[in-house]
Amino acid sequence: MSPKWFYDALGSKLFDAICDLPEYYPTRTEMKLFADHAPEMARRAGTGRVLIELGSGNGEKVRRLMAHLRPRAYVGVDISKEVLHSATAKLKDEYPQLSVYAVCSDFSSGFRAPAELPAAARLYFYPGSSIGNFTPEQAVALLKPLARPGDALLIGVDLIKDRQTLESAYDDALGVTAAFNLNLLARMNRELRADFDLSRFRHVARFDEGLSRIEMHLESTTEQSVCLDERKFSFAAGERLHTESSYKYSVEGFAALAARAGWTLAQRWTDERRRFAELLFEA
Numbered sequence: 001m002s003p004k005w006f007y008d009a010l011g012s013k014l015f016d017a018i019c020d021l022p023e024y025y026p027t028r029t030e031m032k033l034f035a036d037h038a039p040e041m042a043r044r045a046g047t048g049r050v051l052i053e054l055g056s057g058n059g060e061k062v063r064r065l066m067a068h069l070r071p072r073a074y075v076g077v078d079i080s081k082e083v084l085h086s087a088t089a090k091l092k093d094e095y096p097q098l099s100v101y102a103v104c105s106d107f108s109s110g111f112r113a114p115a116e117l118p119a120a121a122r123l124y125f126y127p128g129s130s131i132g133n134f135t136p137e138q139a140v141a142l143l144k145p146l147a148r149p150g151d152a153l154l155i156g157v158d159l160i161k162d163r164q165t166l167e168s169a170y171d172d173a174l175g176v177t178a179a180f181n182l183n184l185l186a187r188m189n190r191e192l193r194a195d196f197d198l199s200r201f202r203h204v205a206r207f208d209e210g211l212s213r214i215e216m217h218l219e220s221t222t223e224q225s226v227c228l229d230e231r232k233f234s235f236a237a238g239e240r241l242h243t244e245s246s247y248k249y250s251v252e253g254f255a256a257l258a259a260r261a262g263w264t265l266a267q268r269w270t271d272e273r274r275r276f277a278e279l280l281f282e283a
Protein backbone atom coordinates (compact mmCIF):
# COMPACT_ATOMS: atom_id res chain seq x y z
CA MET A 1 0.00 0.00 0.00
CA SER A 2 1.20 3.53 -0.62
CA PRO A 3 2.32 5.33 2.57
CA LYS A 4 0.35 8.36 1.42
CA TRP A 5 -2.74 6.74 2.99
CA PHE A 6 -1.26 7.14 6.49
CA TYR A 7 -1.94 10.85 6.43
CA ASP A 8 -5.50 11.55 7.45
CA ALA A 9 -5.93 14.19 10.18
CA LEU A 10 -5.03 11.75 12.97
CA GLY A 11 -2.18 10.21 10.96
CA SER A 12 -0.60 13.64 10.49
CA LYS A 13 -0.80 14.25 14.25
CA LEU A 14 0.75 10.86 14.95
CA PHE A 15 3.55 11.69 12.52
CA ASP A 16 4.23 14.93 14.42
CA ALA A 17 4.46 12.87 17.63
CA ILE A 18 6.92 10.48 15.92
CA CYS A 19 9.13 13.50 15.15
CA ASP A 20 9.47 14.14 18.91
CA LEU A 21 10.53 10.59 19.76
CA PRO A 22 14.10 10.04 20.96
CA GLU A 23 14.51 7.15 18.49
CA TYR A 24 13.38 9.17 15.45
CA TYR A 25 16.64 10.93 14.59
CA PRO A 26 15.74 12.20 11.04
CA THR A 27 13.65 15.22 12.07
CA ARG A 28 16.05 16.40 14.79
CA THR A 29 19.06 15.90 12.55
CA GLU A 30 17.53 17.74 9.60
CA MET A 31 16.36 20.60 11.85
CA LYS A 32 19.91 20.92 13.18
CA LEU A 33 21.23 21.11 9.60
CA PHE A 34 18.87 24.04 9.00
CA ALA A 35 19.88 25.67 12.30
CA ASP A 36 23.56 25.40 11.37
CA HIS A 37 23.44 26.12 7.63
CA ALA A 38 20.26 28.00 6.68
CA PRO A 39 22.05 31.19 5.55
CA GLU A 40 24.45 29.20 3.35
CA MET A 41 21.64 27.02 1.99
CA ALA A 42 19.73 30.15 0.99
CA ARG A 43 22.82 31.75 -0.56
CA ARG A 44 23.46 28.66 -2.67
CA ALA A 45 19.80 27.99 -3.53
CA GLY A 46 19.07 31.64 -4.39
CA THR A 47 16.64 34.15 -2.92
CA GLY A 48 13.55 35.57 -4.63
CA ARG A 49 12.42 32.24 -6.06
CA VAL A 50 9.01 30.62 -6.10
CA LEU A 51 9.33 28.15 -3.25
CA ILE A 52 7.33 24.94 -3.70
CA GLU A 53 7.34 22.51 -0.79
CA LEU A 54 6.38 18.89 -1.42
CA GLY A 55 4.77 17.06 1.51
CA SER A 56 4.89 20.23 3.58
CA GLY A 57 3.18 18.72 6.66
CA ASN A 58 3.22 21.01 9.69
CA GLY A 59 5.51 23.49 7.88
CA GLU A 60 8.02 23.64 10.75
CA LYS A 61 11.01 23.02 8.51
CA VAL A 62 10.32 25.67 5.89
CA ARG A 63 9.83 28.18 8.70
CA ARG A 64 13.51 27.70 9.58
CA LEU A 65 14.51 28.75 6.05
CA MET A 66 11.91 31.37 5.16
CA ALA A 67 13.69 34.48 6.48
CA HIS A 68 16.85 33.46 4.61
CA LEU A 69 15.26 32.31 1.35
CA ARG A 70 12.94 35.34 1.06
CA PRO A 71 10.86 33.71 -1.72
CA ARG A 72 8.58 35.57 -4.15
CA ALA A 73 5.79 33.13 -3.35
CA TYR A 74 5.33 29.94 -1.35
CA VAL A 75 3.30 26.88 -2.34
CA GLY A 76 2.70 24.10 0.19
CA VAL A 77 1.63 20.80 -1.37
CA ASP A 78 0.25 18.05 0.81
CA ILE A 79 -2.35 15.31 0.63
CA SER A 80 -3.42 15.92 4.26
CA LYS A 81 -5.86 18.83 4.20
CA GLU A 82 -6.11 19.91 7.84
CA VAL A 83 -2.37 20.02 8.49
CA LEU A 84 -1.75 21.78 5.15
CA HIS A 85 -4.28 24.52 5.85
CA SER A 86 -3.14 25.17 9.40
CA ALA A 87 0.55 25.30 8.33
CA THR A 88 -0.06 27.70 5.42
CA ALA A 89 -2.33 29.91 7.58
CA LYS A 90 0.47 30.17 10.16
CA LEU A 91 2.99 31.14 7.47
CA LYS A 92 0.62 33.77 6.11
CA ASP A 93 0.30 35.26 9.61
CA GLU A 94 4.07 35.42 9.99
CA TYR A 95 4.76 36.74 6.48
CA PRO A 96 1.71 38.87 5.57
CA GLN A 97 3.43 40.26 2.44
CA LEU A 98 4.16 36.79 1.03
CA SER A 99 1.82 35.11 -1.49
CA VAL A 100 1.04 31.76 0.10
CA TYR A 101 -0.76 28.94 -1.72
CA ALA A 102 -2.03 25.63 -0.35
CA VAL A 103 -2.38 22.82 -2.87
CA CYS A 104 -4.08 19.77 -1.43
CA SER A 105 -3.19 17.05 -3.88
CA ASP A 106 -1.35 13.80 -4.41
CA PHE A 107 1.88 14.84 -6.12
CA SER A 108 2.79 11.26 -6.97
CA SER A 109 0.35 11.41 -9.87
CA GLY A 110 1.66 14.74 -11.22
CA PHE A 111 1.77 18.16 -9.63
CA ARG A 112 -0.08 21.15 -11.03
CA ALA A 113 1.15 24.55 -9.79
CA PRO A 114 -1.37 27.38 -9.28
CA ALA A 115 -1.75 29.22 -12.62
CA GLU A 116 -1.16 32.66 -11.08
CA LEU A 117 2.34 31.91 -9.75
CA PRO A 118 5.02 34.48 -10.70
CA ALA A 119 7.26 33.37 -13.58
CA ALA A 120 10.39 33.37 -11.34
CA ALA A 121 12.74 30.38 -11.12
CA ARG A 122 11.50 27.71 -8.73
CA LEU A 123 13.05 26.13 -5.71
CA TYR A 124 11.48 22.79 -4.82
CA PHE A 125 11.87 21.94 -1.16
CA TYR A 126 11.30 18.29 -0.26
CA PRO A 127 12.37 17.63 3.35
CA GLY A 128 11.81 14.70 5.70
CA SER A 129 13.46 12.07 3.45
CA SER A 130 9.95 11.35 2.16
CA ILE A 131 11.48 10.69 -1.25
CA GLY A 132 12.55 7.38 0.34
CA ASN A 133 8.90 6.29 0.36
CA PHE A 134 9.13 5.84 -3.41
CA THR A 135 11.07 3.10 -5.15
CA PRO A 136 14.13 4.47 -6.95
CA GLU A 137 12.27 4.15 -10.26
CA GLN A 138 9.25 6.01 -8.90
CA ALA A 139 11.54 8.67 -7.40
CA VAL A 140 13.12 9.30 -10.82
CA ALA A 141 9.66 9.54 -12.39
CA LEU A 142 8.57 12.01 -9.69
CA LEU A 143 11.62 14.29 -9.91
CA LYS A 144 12.06 14.28 -13.70
CA PRO A 145 9.14 16.52 -14.71
CA LEU A 146 10.25 19.11 -12.12
CA ALA A 147 13.70 19.55 -13.69
CA ARG A 148 13.29 22.70 -15.76
CA PRO A 149 16.44 24.73 -16.54
CA GLY A 150 17.10 27.35 -13.86
CA ASP A 151 15.12 25.55 -11.17
CA ALA A 152 16.62 24.03 -8.03
CA LEU A 153 15.77 21.29 -5.56
CA LEU A 154 16.65 21.19 -1.85
CA ILE A 155 15.92 17.70 -0.60
CA GLY A 156 16.39 15.77 2.65
CA VAL A 157 17.81 12.26 2.27
CA ASP A 158 18.18 9.71 5.05
CA LEU A 159 21.56 7.95 4.84
CA ILE A 160 22.39 4.25 5.16
CA LYS A 161 23.40 3.37 8.71
CA ASP A 162 23.41 0.53 11.21
CA ARG A 163 20.37 -1.72 11.46
CA GLN A 164 19.65 -1.01 15.12
CA THR A 165 19.43 2.77 14.71
CA LEU A 166 17.20 2.35 11.68
CA GLU A 167 14.88 -0.27 13.14
CA SER A 168 14.34 1.55 16.43
CA ALA A 169 13.56 4.77 14.53
CA TYR A 170 10.64 2.88 12.97
CA ASP A 171 9.68 0.81 16.00
CA ASP A 172 9.90 3.03 19.06
CA ALA A 173 9.53 1.88 22.66
CA LEU A 174 6.38 3.96 23.26
CA GLY A 175 4.58 2.39 20.31
CA VAL A 176 3.78 5.67 18.54
CA THR A 177 4.98 4.35 15.17
CA ALA A 178 2.91 1.21 15.76
CA ALA A 179 -0.15 3.43 16.33
CA PHE A 180 0.70 5.41 13.16
CA ASN A 181 0.84 2.15 11.20
CA LEU A 182 -2.33 0.67 12.76
CA ASN A 183 -4.21 3.91 12.11
CA LEU A 184 -4.25 2.80 8.48
CA LEU A 185 -6.62 -0.03 9.46
CA ALA A 186 -8.67 2.32 11.65
CA ARG A 187 -8.88 4.69 8.68
CA MET A 188 -10.12 1.88 6.44
CA ASN A 189 -12.73 1.07 9.08
CA ARG A 190 -13.79 4.74 9.18
CA GLU A 191 -13.72 5.55 5.49
CA LEU A 192 -14.22 2.25 3.66
CA ARG A 193 -16.58 0.56 6.13
CA ALA A 194 -14.03 -2.19 6.77
CA ASP A 195 -14.06 -4.22 9.98
CA PHE A 196 -10.39 -4.72 10.87
CA ASP A 197 -9.86 -5.79 14.47
CA LEU A 198 -6.78 -3.74 15.34
CA SER A 199 -5.92 -5.97 18.30
CA ARG A 200 -5.29 -8.83 15.84
CA PHE A 201 -2.56 -7.07 13.86
CA ARG A 202 0.89 -6.09 15.00
CA HIS A 203 3.39 -3.51 13.78
CA VAL A 204 6.63 -4.84 12.25
CA ALA A 205 9.59 -2.74 11.04
CA ARG A 206 12.65 -4.39 9.45
CA PHE A 207 15.67 -3.11 7.53
CA ASP A 208 16.24 -5.00 4.27
CA GLU A 209 19.93 -4.46 3.65
CA GLY A 210 19.85 -5.86 0.11
CA LEU A 211 17.18 -3.38 -0.97
CA SER A 212 18.52 -0.67 1.37
CA ARG A 213 15.08 0.04 2.76
CA ILE A 214 13.12 -0.08 5.97
CA GLU A 215 9.87 -1.92 5.49
CA MET A 216 6.87 -1.44 7.75
CA HIS A 217 4.26 -4.16 7.81
CA LEU A 218 1.06 -4.99 9.67
CA GLU A 219 1.12 -8.66 10.56
CA SER A 220 -2.01 -10.68 11.21
CA THR A 221 -1.51 -12.41 14.56
CA THR A 222 -4.22 -15.04 13.86
CA GLU A 223 -6.07 -16.60 10.99
CA GLN A 224 -8.91 -14.20 10.28
CA SER A 225 -11.05 -12.58 7.63
CA VAL A 226 -11.92 -8.95 7.13
CA CYS A 227 -14.78 -7.36 5.21
CA LEU A 228 -14.07 -4.29 3.14
CA ASP A 229 -16.59 -2.77 0.78
CA GLU A 230 -18.62 -5.99 0.75
CA ARG A 231 -15.60 -8.11 -0.13
CA LYS A 232 -14.04 -10.60 2.20
CA PHE A 233 -10.25 -10.82 2.62
CA SER A 234 -8.62 -13.75 4.41
CA PHE A 235 -5.39 -13.56 6.37
CA ALA A 236 -3.34 -16.51 7.57
CA ALA A 237 -1.59 -16.08 10.92
CA GLY A 238 1.69 -14.27 10.14
CA GLU A 239 0.48 -12.88 6.81
CA ARG A 240 1.41 -9.26 6.33
CA LEU A 241 0.30 -6.03 4.69
CA HIS A 242 3.32 -4.07 3.47
CA THR A 243 2.43 -0.48 4.39
CA GLU A 244 5.61 1.54 3.91
CA SER A 245 9.09 1.36 2.47
CA SER A 246 11.69 3.97 3.32
CA TYR A 247 14.78 3.73 1.09
CA LYS A 248 18.11 4.76 2.55
CA TYR A 249 20.85 6.13 0.31
CA SER A 250 24.47 7.21 0.24
CA VAL A 251 24.95 10.78 -0.97
CA GLU A 252 26.59 9.43 -4.14
CA GLY A 253 23.80 6.89 -4.69
CA PHE A 254 21.11 9.52 -4.39
CA ALA A 255 23.04 11.96 -6.61
CA ALA A 256 23.20 9.24 -9.29
CA LEU A 257 19.44 8.67 -9.01
CA ALA A 258 18.75 12.42 -9.25
CA ALA A 259 21.06 12.68 -12.27
CA ARG A 260 18.77 10.22 -14.09
CA ALA A 261 15.95 12.71 -13.44
CA GLY A 262 17.92 15.69 -14.81
CA TRP A 263 19.32 17.09 -11.54
CA THR A 264 23.00 17.88 -10.81
CA LEU A 265 24.28 17.91 -7.24
CA ALA A 266 25.45 21.43 -6.35
CA GLN A 267 26.01 21.24 -2.59
CA ARG A 268 25.65 18.82 0.31
CA TRP A 269 25.24 19.33 4.04
CA THR A 270 25.51 16.38 6.42
CA ASP A 271 25.65 16.06 10.21
CA GLU A 272 28.81 14.93 12.02
CA ARG A 273 27.58 11.34 12.33
CA ARG A 274 26.56 11.28 8.66
CA ARG A 275 23.03 10.21 9.50
CA PHE A 276 21.16 12.57 7.22
CA ALA A 277 21.92 14.78 4.22
CA GLU A 278 20.38 17.94 2.86
CA LEU A 279 21.22 18.08 -0.82
CA LEU A 280 20.94 20.98 -3.24
CA PHE A 281 20.47 20.14 -6.92
CA GLU A 282 20.29 22.27 -10.03
CA ALA A 283 18.19 21.26 -13.02
Ligand SMILES: C[S@@+](CC[C@H](N)C(=O)[O-])C[C@H]1O[C@@H](n2cnc3c(N)ncnc32)[C@H](O)[C@@H]1O
Binds near residue numbers: 004079128
Ligand atom coordinates in the same frame (compact mmCIF):
# COMPACT_ATOMS: atom_id res chain seq x y z
C1 LIG B 1 7.00 11.99 6.42
S1 LIG B 1 5.88 13.35 6.40
C2 LIG B 1 7.01 14.72 6.32
C3 LIG B 1 6.40 16.01 6.76
C4 LIG B 1 7.39 17.19 6.74
N1 LIG B 1 7.77 17.53 5.38
C5 LIG B 1 8.62 16.89 7.54
O1 LIG B 1 9.68 16.76 6.96
O2 LIG B 1 8.52 16.77 8.77
C6 LIG B 1 5.26 13.25 4.75
C7 LIG B 1 4.30 14.37 4.38
O3 LIG B 1 4.01 14.25 2.98
C8 LIG B 1 2.61 14.16 2.77
N2 LIG B 1 2.44 13.22 1.66
C9 LIG B 1 2.78 11.91 1.63
N3 LIG B 1 2.54 11.38 0.42
C10 LIG B 1 2.04 12.40 -0.34
C11 LIG B 1 1.60 12.48 -1.69
N4 LIG B 1 1.64 11.41 -2.50
N5 LIG B 1 1.15 13.67 -2.16
C12 LIG B 1 1.09 14.76 -1.34
N6 LIG B 1 1.50 14.74 -0.04
C13 LIG B 1 1.97 13.57 0.45
C14 LIG B 1 2.02 13.67 4.08
O4 LIG B 1 0.69 14.09 4.25
C15 LIG B 1 2.98 14.29 5.11
O5 LIG B 1 2.56 15.57 5.52
